[in-house]
Amino acid sequence: MVLVNNACVNRELALWIATTLVLTFKSEFARAAIDLPWTPLGTIAALGLALVASSACSLLPRPVRDVARCVALAAAATVFQIDLCYFRHFGEPTSIAQLAFATQLYDVRASVPELLRPWDALLWLDVPCAALAVLLGLSRSVPRARRAVPLIGGAVGLVLLAVAAATSAEAEARGIAGYHLADATRTVLLHWRRDERRARALVTARAWLDEHRTEAGPLAGVARGRSVIVLQVESLQAFTLGLRLRGAAVTPALDALAGESLSFDRFFEQTGQATTADADLLAQCSLYPLPEGAAYFRNAGNTFRCLPALLKDAGYSTIAIQGTAPGFWNLDVVYPRIGIERFVSRKDFGAGAGAAGLGIRDDVMLDRAAEELERARLPFYAFVVTLTSHHPFDVSWMPDRLDVGELEGTRAGRYLQAIHWTDGAIGAFVRRLRESGILDRSVLVVYGDHTGLFRDDEGAERLLAPTESETGRWRFEHRVPLLVRLPGGGAAGPRTAPAGQIDIAPTLAGLLAIDTGRAPLLGTDLLAPGPPGAVFFRGRSALSESLLFVSGAQRKGSPGCYDLDSGTRRPPEACRELVREGSRALDVSTDILVLDLVEGLASGAPPR
Numbered sequence: 001m002v003l004v005n006n007a008c009v010n011r012e013l014a015l016w017i018a019t020t021l022v023l024t025f026k027s028e029f030a031r032a033a034i035d036l037p038w039t040p041l042g043t044i045a046a047l048g049l050a051l052v053a054s055s056a057c058s059l060l061p062r063p064v065r066d067v068a069r070c071v072a073l074a075a076a077a078t079v080f081q082i083d084l085c086y087f088r089h090f091g092e093p094t095s096i097a098q099l100a101f102a103t104q105l106y107d108v109r110a111s112v113p114e115l116l117r118p119w120d121a122l123l124w125l126d127v128p129c130a131a132l133a134v135l136l137g138l139s140r141s142v143p144r145a146r147r148a149v150p151l152i153g154g155a156v157g158l159v160l161l162a163v164a165a166a167t168s169a170e171a172e173a174r175g176i177a178g179y180h181l182a183d184a185t186r187t188v189l190l191h192w193r194r195d196e197r198r199a200r201a202l203v204t205a206r207a208w209l210d211e212h213r214t215e216a217g218p219l220a221g222v223a224r225g226r227s228v229i230v231l232q233v234e235s236l237q238a239f240t241l242g243l244r245l246r247g248a249a250v251t252p253a254l255d256a257l258a259g260e261s262l263s264f265d266r267f268f269e270q271t272g273q274a275t276t277a278d279a280d281l282l283a284q285c286s287l288y289p290l291p292e293g294a295a296y297f298r299n300a301g302n303t304f305r306c307l308p309a310l311l312k313d314a315g316y317s318t319i320a321i322q323g324t325a326p327g328f329w330n331l332d333v334v335y336p337r338i339g340i341e342r343f344v345s346r347k348d349f350g351a352g353a354g355a356a357g358l359g360i361r362d363d364v365m366l367d368r369a370a371e372e373l374e375r376a377r378l379p380f381y382a383f384v385v386t387l388t389s390h391h392p393f394d395v396s397w398m399p400d401r402l403d404v405g406e407l408e409g410t411r412a413g414r415y416l417q418a419i420h421w422t423d424g425a426i427g428a429f430v431r432r433l434r435e436s437g438i439l440d441r442s443v444l445v446v447y448g449d450h451t452g453l454f455r456d457d458e459g460a461e462r463l464l465a466p467t468e469s470e471t472g473r474w475r476f477e478h479r480v481p482l483l484v485r486l487p488g489g490g491a492a493g494p495r496t497a498p499a500g501q502i503d504i505a506p507t508l509a510g511l512l513a514i515d516t517g518r519a520p521l522l523g524t525d526l527l528a529p530g531p532p533g534a535v536f537f538r539g540r541s542a543l544s545e546s547l548l549f550v551s552g553a554q555r556k557g558s559p560g561c562y563d564l565d566s567g568t569r570r571p572p573e574a575c576r577e578l579v580r581e582g583s584r585a586l587d588v589s590t591d592i593l594v595l596d597l598v599e600g601l602a603s604g605a606p607p608r
Helices: 002-033 040-058 062-090 096-104 118-123 126-136 148-166 171-190 194-211 252-258 275-285 307-313 328-338 362-374 411-436 470-478 501-512 572-594 598-602
Strands: 227-233 262-264 317-322 342-344 380-385 442-448 482-485 493-495 547-550 560-563
Touching: 002 040, 002 062, 002 118, 002 148, 002 171, 040 062, 040 148, 040 171, 062 118, 062 126, 062 171, 148 171, 194 572, 194 598, 227 275, 227 411, 227 501, 252 411, 252 442, 252 482, 275 307, 275 328, 275 380, 275 501, 307 317, 307 380, 307 501, 317 328, 317 362, 328 342, 342 362, 362 380, 362 411, 411 442, 442 501, 470 547, 470 560, 482 501, 547 572, 560 572
Parallel strands: 227 380, 227 442, 262 493, 317 342, 317 380
Antiparallel strands: 262 482, 442 482, 547 560
């Protein structure tokens, strides 16, 4: 009997050790697979989580012990696989808040295979073995007196996790396990002592808004009472405008439109984890994205005072049109809350109506948009979002393809093909608006939503000069176009001040002479007088007229302070004030969303 008991104990000890080592390996493998440097802190966090999980499984009753181990190993493989795929596309691991995006996985399924690698199988090799252990019943009952090892191991794991959580370090130093530990801690703290935080945050936000009020500019009210069409273009980056391949323009329609528009040449995307939904929030509500997750999911029940609501109060009809499913990014819930009266989505096009990729093709969607605008009550506000140029840039079905030469078959080549095709659909849309007279009676805004092609994507290096500076590569990724065509093409020409998507709503409000005093718009009217502003990014990077600070949280590129034009490194203190201002703005925006401050800020707010 003693020999049997010893065998049981030894077998259980071996399974406990094996589970601990495998869980630690998974975390360290995921870290190495995305080129995060090894750090002691990262391994401490990985080992701590592994010890706690493995010990918890070992202390369960025998019938469920092996099942729990199998579930733990499969769950770890799933989380780290998602981390790898997300990191390969966006440059950062996932967060707890992004669990809300899981419902959209089916819609973006075409993008997943391109993000997988053969060596990812190492994350999953142990799962069949664990399932076999369940079937064979390898685990045996262990006397309570012999459970000291997993108890001690679990206690050690908790100590290691406490050390990792208490250590202040950049995200890279925490490793994958440490990142998720810090993310979980932040998620809990966001909801801790909410009422007390809300009172303090209201005071801080009011002070920030008062400090950043601007005067009316020379074009204020020039479009008073005019209709507005805002066109958000999927993955459109600024380098594509004016680009020619083998003598052919990549974006001939947008190039022509730029010639009759205010063209903001130093305009940047500011999106976070929710990409397209973040661009929507930035442009319509003039609020920064959340640090993790999508505001349209996490804060859908908030009170909002966004541009559509302000225009609706001023007598405008408001409509949004795009080819995705109505629940994509939770839009069918959020749009009424931000002031959109009618939402035309994929369900309104009927079966087989030009479906491609995530939804309805851009040519079909934009044709429907033109029809809607031709019968809309005047004045109207229309928010239109394209879709066809979404990753993975499937161009196999597209006619009249662009000759991309040596880029054929690369991701860069497919990206340019997709942008070229969408440009053609935009060109047809603008022609129809021009022929119907809507174009010259309205303000038309066109901008890119987020990065589609990164510097290290296949073929991208051929679009960059070999000696391109860090700031040049950063601009390649994050600069997107902003075109504002006034009625009749008035005031057209380039604008060179730094700007971002958060500035779209205040700029339109200025052109339309809309009072924004009761709306916490954090952006700047780009046509107002005053010195050039700065552009702040959710990863805590920041940009001014002469400086660029690349945060350590920005995985693409080399962190540091740079001269924006020359790309030469500057001492950290040169960017200190820029970073401080950016942190203030981001923190105010986060508090407005997380603590639902809009109604409190609106009460008693002076007009502006």
